[in-house]
Amino acid sequence: MSKLLIIFGLVLLMTVPVSLAQAQVPAPTSAGAQYEGSGTAVVSDSSGLSDKITFSMTGVTRPGPDQTYEGWLVNSTTGDIQSTGVMKVDGSNKISHSWVSPDGDNLIEMYNSVVISVEPVPDSSPDSPSSIKPFSGSVSSVAMTHIRHLLVSWPEGSDAGILTNLNGQIDVAIQHVNLARGSSTIEGVLTHTQHVINVVDGSGGPSDGIGIVAHAKDRSHAGLAGASVATEAAKVEAAGANAEAWALEAKEAAENVLDQSSVTIAKALLNTVAGRLDAARNGISATGRGGGEQAYVSAQMMATYSLSSGDIGTPATGDTSIPMLAQMLLAGSLSLLVAGSFLFYRSRRVSRVRA
Template sequence: MSKLLIIFGLVLLMTVPVSFAQAQQAFEGSGSAVISDSLALSDKITYSLTGVTRLAPDQSYEGWLVNSGTGALQSTGLMTVDGSSKISHSWVSPDGDNLIEDYDTVVISVEPVPDSDPGSPSNIKPFSASISPEAMTHIRHLLVSWPEGDDAGILTNLNIQLDVAIQHVDLARNSDTLDDVLLHTQHIINVVDGDGFPSDDIGIVAHAQDRKHAGFAGPSVAAEGANVEAAGANAVTGRAVAVHHVDNVLGVQKYIIKGGG
């Protein structure tokens, strides 16, 4: 039995179980294709398979990304099977393309060597996995763009705002004057609430609440909603940590105002 699992990743990985397709010829193997960040957002795919059927010397496995709506194809390179019947292969888009934005299907084909038609996969496709359009819509909200037309997804924005909050926690801690402590403490509150500089006018709380899009995708992809909910919960925990740091800074303020130390 051949099986391929797609995993879309950001900082927190989201696992998406999917169906598999099997060619007429018997092929064995299973594994995953992981989309993650390299030089740009979601520009890298990594294949990890075990128990893979070894091919004849004049054949090779090749990975493909496919947009099922437009038919667009992107080869992710020829793959070798090592002595342990494993495939470990990575490919990074040379143009920094967001692979989650552009594709919804992963295919591994069997190609002749040499290949007379290198621009498209052969009819032998022992491994494939695809995400439904309904699920992809909400996955892209999480990882590509939300609100519609924005250049970052919910989880991306959430992580960015958490980083901003932590940056201003550090600035407050390292401040030499009470005015600077007050300034950066207010900045942290602004980022949490999404109100004023240096927030994105949405805020950590709202971004964390928007992880509900994982649940919208969940009915289409088994277990996906629960996994992304866990990722969102981790982000909310991060928010709680940031607020805890704010409380600590406020305690320092009160101490200074009262003339302590």
């Protein structure tokens, strides 16, 4: 009996190193640290306002066999998600991928984060991202609030943003300066020239009651968006200031037209009005000075998502129950060895006494 206890104890003792070795075997993991790459996701206009997003990344780790990357737009407040499609990594380890909302959704209005997930092929859950999300980016709530004021809704609840309204009113002014230039009578010229002045000031038809100058001054929302978007916000400020200044120059030139009684002279003066309004809308490329359009694009760039790899969390290494089991085996084997040795020693002693 004593020998059996000793043998059994030795067998158990031999299993302890095996158990400890198993405890060190890493469990399957999908750590973000194994994915590399960086880049941006930028929103722009396609068929509608801010309805397109473009992913541009370099140094991207290729996904494993039967896997692919997929982009997602996320609203962190409502939980709404939208797939932007499967992405391919080219031979230079780059991703160049664009997606346009088929419904013309304003992506800046609806979302504030992006995620790139690793999906199986085929994908059994195509309507939601997997748990492996090696790349992501977001815009802070403070920044996004003021970006939306610039591009989506101001005052809040309205259906257009500050810069959208600015460019819309400049377009109205351009329409009426062209109507004035096309008029055959001085009365027609003067009527449409007055309309240009009204639109700049925001007083009288066909203005929206706010006007180009007031919309341009509201560009100050860009500066309220915070330090994280300060570079593009400064461009919004500069281009918006240019648009305001050129619109005021157009108004001054239009006031000179109102003093004319000659159609020919009035139309000649309208060339200056038209030139200033075009600059207010599109900037002057020769000098690099932006106008309303450049302010709008810079506001969209404020909503750029910076994408980089990061550890998305790793499971615990091995099975945490194995070390505990190994300790129990060690204690049991030692108990058996001690008990077996004691019985063996006792039986030998009894045998000697009898002898």
